[in-house]
Amino acid sequence: MEKKYFIEMDKKDPLKEFRNHFFLPKNTIYFDGNSLGMAPKITKKRMEHVIRKEWGQGLIRSWADEEWGISGQRIGNKISKLIGANDGEVIAADSTSINIYKALTATIQCNQNRNIILSTNDNFPTDLYMMQGLQSFSPNEVKNKIVNKDEIDKYLDERVAALLLTEVDYKTGEILSMSEITKKAHDKGILVIWDLSHSVGSIPVDLNKCAADFAVGCGYKFLNGGPGAPAFLFVAKKHQEKIRPILSGWMGHKNPFDFSIEYKPADGIDRFLCGTPPLLGLIALECGVDLILKAKVSRLRQKAVKLSSLFIELMESMCSEFDFKLVSPRDENRRAGHVSFMHHSGFAVSRALASKGIVGDFRAPNIVRFGIAPMYTRFQDIFDAVNIIRETMQSDLWKNHENDISPYT
Amino acid sequence: MEKKYFIEMDKKDPLKEFRNHFFLPKNTIYFDGNSLGMAPKITKKRMEHVIRKEWGQGLIRSWADEEWGISGQRIGNKISKLIGANDGEVIAADSTSINIYKALTATIQCNQNRNIILSTNDNFPTDLYMMQGLQSFSPNEVKNKIVNKDEIDKYLDERVAALLLTEVDYKTGEILSMSEITKKAHDKGILVIWDLSHSVGSIPVDLNKCAADFAVGCGYKFLNGGPGAPAFLFVAKKHQEKIRPILSGWMGHKNPFDFSIEYKPADGIDRFLCGTPPLLGLIALECGVDLILKAKVSRLRQKAVKLSSLFIELMESMCSEFDFKLVSPRDENRRAGHVSFMHHSGFAVSRALASKGIVGDFRAPNIVRFGIAPMYTRFQDIFDAVNIIRETMQSDLWKNHENDISPYT
Numbered sequence: 001m002e003k004k005y006f007i008e009m010d011k012k013d014p015l016k017e018f019r020n021h022f023f024l025p026k027n028t029i030y031f032d033g034n035s036l037g038m039a040p041k042i043t044k045k046r047m048e049h050v051i052r053k054e055w056g057q058g059l060i061r062s063w064a065d066e067e068w069g070i071s072g073q074r075i076g077n078k079i080s081k082l083i084g085a086n087d088g089e090v091i092a093a094d095s096t097s098i099n100i101y102k103a104l105t106a107t108i109q110c111n112q113n114r115n116i117i118l119s120t121n122d123n124f125p126t127d128l129y130m131m132q133g134l135q136s137f138s139p140n141e142v143k144n145k146i147v148n149k150d151e152i153d154k155y156l157d158e159r160v161a162a163l164l165l166t167e168v169d170y171k172t173g174e175i176l177s178m179s180e181i182t183k184k185a186h187d188k189g190i191l192v193i194w195d196l197s198h199s200v201g202s203i204p205v206d207l208n209k210c211a212a213d214f215a216v217g218c219g220y221k222f223l224n225g226g227p228g229a230p231a232f233l234f235v236a237k238k239h240q241e242k243i244r245p246i247l248s249g250w251m252g253h254k255n256p257f258d259f260s261i262e263y264k265p266a267d268g269i270d271r272f273l274c275g276t277p278p279l280l281g282l283i284a285l286e287c288g289v290d291l292i293l294k295a296k297v298s299r300l301r302q303k304a305v306k307l308s309s310l311f312i313e314l315m316e317s318m319c320s321e322f323d324f325k326l327v328s329p330r331d332e333n334r335r336a337g338h339v340s341f342m343h344h345s346g347f348a349v350s351r352a353l354a355s356k357g358i359v360g361d362f363r364a365p366n367i368v369r370f371g372i373a374p375m376y377t378r379f380q381d382i383f384d385a386v387n388i389i390r391e392t393m394q395s396d397l398w399k400n401h402e403n404d405i406s407p408y409t
Numbered sequence: 410m411e412k413k414y415f416i417e418m419d420k421k422d423p424l425k426e427f428r429n430h431f432f433l434p435k436n437t438i439y440f441d442g443n444s445l446g447m448a449p450k451i452t453k454k455r456m457e458h459v460i461r462k463e464w465g466q467g468l469i470r471s472w473a474d475e476e477w478g479i480s481g482q483r484i485g486n487k488i489s490k491l492i493g494a495n496d497g498e499v500i501a502a503d504s505t506s507i508n509i510y511k512a513l514t515a516t517i518q519c520n521q522n523r524n525i526i527l528s529t530n531d532n533f534p535t536d537l538y539m540m541q542g543l544q545s546f547s548p549n550e551v552k553n554k555i556v557n558k559d560e561i562d563k564y565l566d567e568r569v570a571a572l573l574l575t576e577v578d579y580k581t582g583e584i585l586s587m588s589e590i591t592k593k594a595h596d597k598g599i600l601v602i603w604d605l606s607h608s609v610g611s612i613p614v615d616l617n618k619c620a621a622d623f624a625v626g627c628g629y630k631f632l633n634g635g636p637g638a639p640a641f642l643f644v645a646k647k648h649q650e651k652i653r654p655i656l657s658g659w660m661g662h663k664n665p666f667d668f669s670i671e672y673k674p675a676d677g678i679d680r681f682l683c684g685t686p687p688l689l690g691l692i693a694l695e696c697g698v699d700l701i702l703k704a705k706v707s708r709l710r711q712k713a714v715k716l717s718s719l720f721i722e723l724m725e726s727m728c729s730e731f732d733f734k735l736v737s738p739r740d741e742n743r744r745a746g747h748v749s750f751m752h753h754s755g756f757a758v759s760r761a762l763a764s765k766g767i768v769g770d771f772r773a774p775n776i777v778r779f780g781i782a783p784m785y786t787r788f789q790d791i792f793d794a795v796n797i798i799r800e801t802m803q804s805d806l807w808k809n810h811e812n813d814i815s816p817y818t
Contacts, residue, residue: 023465032469039465047456055636056432056448060441064816068636095684097658098507105546121670126659129672133657137514137548227464227477227688248542249506250535257815259773261530263538275504279636281690364668406666407473
């Protein structure tokens with residue numbers, strides 16, 4: 001395949017204009033949009049306005065006049081369109097970890113005569129850590145059970161209150177079957193919490209079609225909501241009124257400005273709010289979400305599949321002698337927004353590539369991960385990147401990085 | 410007192426330049442800096458830089474290169490200088506409500522053979538609501554006890570694990586004696602959690618001199634950190650290593666980027682981090698904190714006492730016929746950064762004043778609250794405000810607002 005084929009693909013790309021909505025890093029092909037999405041230009045403009053006008057001039061009045069006070073719900077409703085939920089089922093608030101805790105404690109309330117939380121050993125660590133926090137502090141001796149992904153079925157029984165799974169594996173990009181697993185769990189009376197951190201804005205998700213119970217997800221990956229953006233929480237309508245939130249902060253109160261001393265949960269999804277909404281972060285998140293809605297997940301997904309399939313094809317044809325082993329599913333229907341290769345010196349390779357402007361990331365012990373975000377990644381980037389990867393590997397440059405120290409410790 | 414006296418005071422004010430660091434709302438005298446502090450100009454500039462350069466260009470690398478990853482600790486160390494704590498005892502993270510939950514669960518761990526949490530019925534509601542959340546979900550049947558402020562002593566006994574108090578009353582501005590109460594509680598083996606939301610950046614606080622255990626506080630009031638700014642948590646060095654955080658997210662892990670499946674708490678204060686740091690909010694908070702550090706709390710406090718004493722004096726001399734009754738302590742040593750008056754139609758009065766550009770706020774059932782933030786409030790504002798209040802009351806304008814609906818519901 002020659003470069004002109006890729007340039008031709010870019011010309012025909014119905015999403016090509018979206019790249020212009022982002023600040024583009026110089027001398028970089030960015031393959032880490034699944035870890036931190038790029039910065040939309042509109043975010044800078046909107047933030048200036050919010051600081052100078054809404055905060056600077058409107059001050060306290062903007063909580064009402066600019067609808068700051070309902071921004072978590074407004075953005076939640078927008079996110080709901082990306083994940084097959086309804087209005088009033090999603091809020092943007094807090095971090096993914098905190099929202100996991102809200103969902104976990106809710107499942108224990110809904111399933112009071114059960115005390116096992118089930119998850120998999122390849123789940124994202126914070127999901128497991130929040131489970132461990134819950135296990136160390138809960139009223140009815142909650143016990144965690146962490147199993148291999150392919151053994152889940154075996155452990156779905158009447159003692160299990162909840163199953164916490166991440167739909168898209170953060171290392172391999174493998175997509176689990178949400179509909180199938182949710183159904184199996186429900187057959188045993190088990191509630192399911194889906195972590196959509198690597199799904200939202202990347203692949204189509206249809207929570208209500210799967211009769212899903214709870215979900216959480218991250219705002220700073222494919223949603224381009226900014227570093228440490230607020231996360232979101234989905235609670236199916238059918239469960240909302242049964243739950244008395246444990247993290248019962250004043251913003252989840254039915255009448256927060258009555259300042260009464262007894263907590264009374266707000267109606268619906270609002271009760272899952274806790275502290276004062278992190279307005280600046282929410283505004284940045286909304287800018288990212290608006291762009292995804294405009295681009296449409298179905299179109300983004302179509303382009304992403306083409307980009308990543310081409311990437312795999314090129315890597316395997318041009319870099320076959322360098323010991324990369326595909327760990328992502330080859331089947332495009334089972335592979336989400338990132339492509340991962342195992343390499344025995346994965347860390348050194350990822351550092352060498354970064355020095356050449358190919359920014360992906362490394363996941364211990366040996367995975368080089370390439371996030372392929374179709375909002376701003378061009379087909380020609382795929383071609384150029386694989387050529388640079390080939391040169392970098394041929395030159396043995398990566399060997400100079402074997403003793404590098406990770407900047408993230 | 411004539412206006413020229415106030416103008417003279419402004420001329421002599423060593424802090425007068427600080428007003429120029431803020432976006433000033435037009436036609437407004439702002440008395441709500443204790444609810445949402447004004448917007449520093451530098452925040453807009455810094456945010457533009459962070460979005461365009463650090464995020465836009467640096468992308469994922471900025472977590473290390475721009476030290477995003479340790480911003481919660483860096484800002485925590487700055488806040489520690491405002492509250493008499495040491496480096497490594499404070500983090501900026503999450504909301505005040507979430508940090509209250511972290512502190513509450515920590516006290517239960519530290520005092521395992523006790524199960525009562527004590528607080529007062531005039532505490533800020535979210536503090537009480539978080540206690541209620543904990544009571545409804547805890548391993549050893551935690552029970553809350555909510556008493557009158559003047560009865561605290563009576564309830565300090567060996568069953569009490571923790572006492573949760575707000576140092577400065579959100580309605581009246583009354584300052585509790587942190588040293589005295591902490592000592593009494595410690596004598597009975599009780600840990601104290603101080604909520605510093607209305608203290609930090611307003612009055613001198615010396616946590617370590619009081620041998621304090623835990624504290625939380627708010628970033629968007631006197632710290633001018635922006636709407637819904639991240640909050641902070643103080644955990645005294647002596648307690649840190651004893652605590653296994655319940656909200657044990659990946660950022661509190663000893664080696665988060667090892668992605669191991671077992672949670673292992675980080676050393677020191679870092680273990681109290683949970684999710685990914687909300688970077689945009691943290692940056693805005695840091696801008697506000699830097700300004701307070703530059704102005705110095707001791708100088709701010711001196712000016713605030715003068716401003717609020719003059720405000721009380723003028724209100725009582727010029728508005729005596731309008732049924733305002735001071736509910737803040739008259740003794741300036743017992744009164745913090747806001748001055749509150751009771752008025753039988755407090756809500757209508759506060760709405761009428763707002764329509765005249767005097768922006769304070771209302772706290773149910775009948776309190777009109779004037780926050781007096783010395784960073785940007787001038788002596789002449791005090792004079793002008795009381796004159797406008799007098800005119801508004803004389804004209805009976807407030808009666809038109811008796812059926813207004815609160816914008817904050």
